[in-house]
Amino acid sequence: MVAYHVFDLNPVASVLLNLSLLGVICWSLLKIEKNYSNGHKFIILGLLALLGIVGRILMSPIPNVQPVTVIVLLAGIRMGAKESIFLASIIALFSNLILGNGVWTIYQAAAWSIIGCSGALFSNKLDTSMKLILFAGASGVLFNWFVSLSILHSVGFDMLMPYLIVGIPYDLLHVVGNITFMIWLSNPLTEIMSRKIENNLNFEVSEYEPKPF
Amino acid sequence: MLENFGRRHVISAVILVVVIVSFPQINKLWLESTEEVRSSLITTENNTHYGLPSEWENKQVICIHFPVDDVTSNMTASNFTEGRTYLDVSGSEILIDENSEGMVNYSEDRTTGVCVGGFENYTAGFNFMLEATNVTNGDLEVGYDDGDWGPYVHTIAGLNANELTGNFTGAYWALYHNGAMSDVGIGDLVMLENSVIVWKIATW
Structure with a gap:
């Protein structure tokens, strides 16, 4: 049997391919949102979760560069702590179904939740774009170090420090990635997240009186 | 947008x-x-565990050194030719110290090698040696003859000291215990709780 799909894409080509796919998905999702969403929180949360999952999976060829940290952080700031916890857990779970599930999933979900919650906590103070950018950068280091704690399930405490030190270039990637995503995503996501319900989505069953026979 | x-x-x-x-x-x-900072190797000199992973402190360790000089270029322990490999009690790799030159235990010669460590409660040296080398599934197999003075080790990891040739009369596997040449054979060696036993090729 000949497997026609088996050929080697070089890493750059596969990253570019994934990026263009991600671009198309983001663009179309945001368009759809603009046309159809009436600002209902469930629709917005679903959309953000989808963006996070797709973004993380498609960016996975580049370690630590993904939009999820910025999405949960902005969700915490603009929507609230509960919303960011929901997004953090759903995105961690569903993206790890493809990227690999394990004990780290719970650490990733917890780390993103903490980032979202601290965003919610400091939402009043994060009022300039520069503060947002700095906070996004710091979240990258916070996330990586928190998730690194999961290695303590398999190695002793004295291995933690060497592990963290080895990871510092990866922390740098996460920081630079977060800053870039914050600059690019802050405005469009803020616009979506802070949209109020404009016209009523009628979930109520309209009462009607059955005609008598 | x-x-x-x-x-x-x-x-x-x-x-x-x-x-x-x-x-x-x-x-x-x-x-x-950051290599030096990251290293979790014990760096206090005069420590019996100098150069070994810090989690092995006060535990039992066996190291086997394979010389890389041209003297013994016909050595065959091909699995452990890069630096020094550290294995835990289950045979899993802890780390490979690729620049083991500064970390060589009890030897001025450049060697590559393997250490298996983290064991506790062994008392008989030969039993310890056989069980500790056994975790590598044969990579460190020990060949020995039963002589009048207990077991005589001639081969470790496929390297038979008797078959080495070079600019010397003969070669043998020499046993060191906590930094000093052992004055008893492996069959009579009584293990301490912090014993580090080292095998390396010696010539005459």
């Missing part, structure tokens, strides 16, 4: 791409420059 598109967008994207592209070099430089 992108009405506020500006200089920041472009600069951040360019920086991100530069960091990603140069990441392999950044990572390599970082690993090289």
Whole structure:
């Protein structure tokens, strides 16, 4: 049997391919949102979760560069702590179904939740774009170090420090990635997240009186 | 949506791409420059466990040194030719110290080797040696003859000292215990709780 799909894409080509796919998905999702969403929180949360999952999976060829940290952080700031916890857990779970599930999933979900919650906590103070950018950068280091704690399930405490030190270039990637995503995503996501319900989505069953026979 | 598109967008994207592209070099430089800090090897001299992973402190360890000089170029322990490999009690690799030159136990010669450690409660040296080398599934198999003075080890990891040739009369596997040449054979060696036993090739 000949497997026609088996050929080697070089890493750059596969990253570019994934990026263009991600671009198309983001663009179309945001368009759809603009046309159809009436600002209902469930629709917005679903959309953000989808963006996070797709973004993380498609960016996975580049370690630590993904939009999820910025999405949960902005969700915490603009929507609230509960919303960011929901997004953090759903995105961690569903993206790890493809990227690999394990004990780290719970650490990733917890780390993103903490980032979202601290965003919610400091939402009043994060009022300039520069503060947002700095906070996004710091979240990258916070996330990586928190998730690194999961290695303590398999190695002793004295291995933690060497592990963290080895990871510092990866922390740098996460920081630079977060800053870039914050600059690019802050405005469009803020616009979506802070949209109020404009016209009523009628979930109520309209009462009607059955005609008598 | 992108009405506020500006200089920041472009600069951040360019920086991100530069960091990603140069990441392999950044990572390599970082690993090289932090090697000493990251090392979890015991660095106090005069410690019986000098050069060994810190989690093995006060535990029992066996090390086997394979010389890499041209003297014994016909050595066959091909699995452990790069630096020094540290294995835990289950045979899993803890780390490979690729620059083991400064970390060589009890030997001025450059060697490669393997250490298996973290054991406790062994008392009989030969039993310890057989069980500790057994965790590698044959990579460190010990060959010995039963002589009048107990077992005589001639082969470790496929390296038979009797078959070594070079600029010397003969070669043998020499046994060291906690830094000193052992005055008893492996069959009579009584293990301490912090015993480090080392085998290396000696010549006459």
